[in-house]
Amino acid sequence: MGKIHVHEFITLDGSFENPAFTMPYGFTDRMGEVLGGITGSCDGILLGRNTFEMFGPAWSERSVDDDPGAPFFNDTTKYVVSSTLDEATGWQNSEVVGGYDPDKIRELKSSHDLYISGSGTLVRALLRDRLVDELHLLVYPVVLGSGARLFDGLADLPLTLVGTESFDNGVVHLSYASTA
Template sequence: MGAIAVHEFVSLDGVFEDPSWTAPYGFDPEMGDDIGRITRASDAILLGRRTFEMFAPAWSQRTAAEDPGAPFFNDSPKAVVSASLDDAAAESTWHNSRSLGAYDAERIREFAGGFSGGVYVSGSGSLVRALLADGLVGALHLFVYPEVRGTGARLFPEGTAPAKLRLRHQYAYDNGVLHLHYASA
């Protein structure tokens, strides 16, 4: 099975919702390099429905000249976990996309098993929590911003299933953001 690698932008208090609040910190070139390494190690993309619906219009019209990540996001096979989106709607929304239906760990294992490289996940909090609970996340990359949001959807809200993780790597960027790379313990 291709390892599932998750990438999230979070505040110190765990808020990941609508990461437009990260803009004042800029995008450190080293962050771009690290995210590029994560995507280059991936052969496919897996997203929850809400993130898919945000990413599709943002990426589908972007070119490599505008953003070096555009070919990965636009050309890679994409799967969306959604009980309300079918294959035809997924494909018409964003080229090379399909629906896996409602969350099903075995269906996700089967999807990831179709790739020798990894499967990339960004955002998709409900999906990420379920993947972690089912032991499907091979790498969790948290980009932690030096800000307490106070309110907003948290990646790990009250009631999240306990999980043990092992820190594999950490790095502090010049803009104050920390990259924490975790694996299952």
């Protein structure tokens, strides 16, 4: 049985919608190591349509010289959850699995360790349906007061804190495991 590993860049007030808030803080080498540790055990990427459409142009032209994460993002199979796309074009190794269906996700999870970044609507549905095994929040020391919030609409979501790490730029990594 595989796992679903979620990684999100998030503000103190839970906003994740526009990751531009991360820019003033930079991206430390240690943050890259942490994300590499999360992706290292994964053999599939699960994405919602919006994130797929944003990530595809950003990652498809990158090489390992541009970013050490490029081989993972480009070579790994991307499973796109979308009820509006018929095919996933423009980024190698991508396929549409259809609209959100928890049973389809369980089937994928049964044979793959899946990584998710962004994809807030999808992540909320997965959290609601207790399909997330690991939730990795990189919390930035900023309050935006606007934007979509990761936990909007969720209630009674028991999680167990399994790790914390603070980085030199003020960002904190909080790792949670699902208790469901």
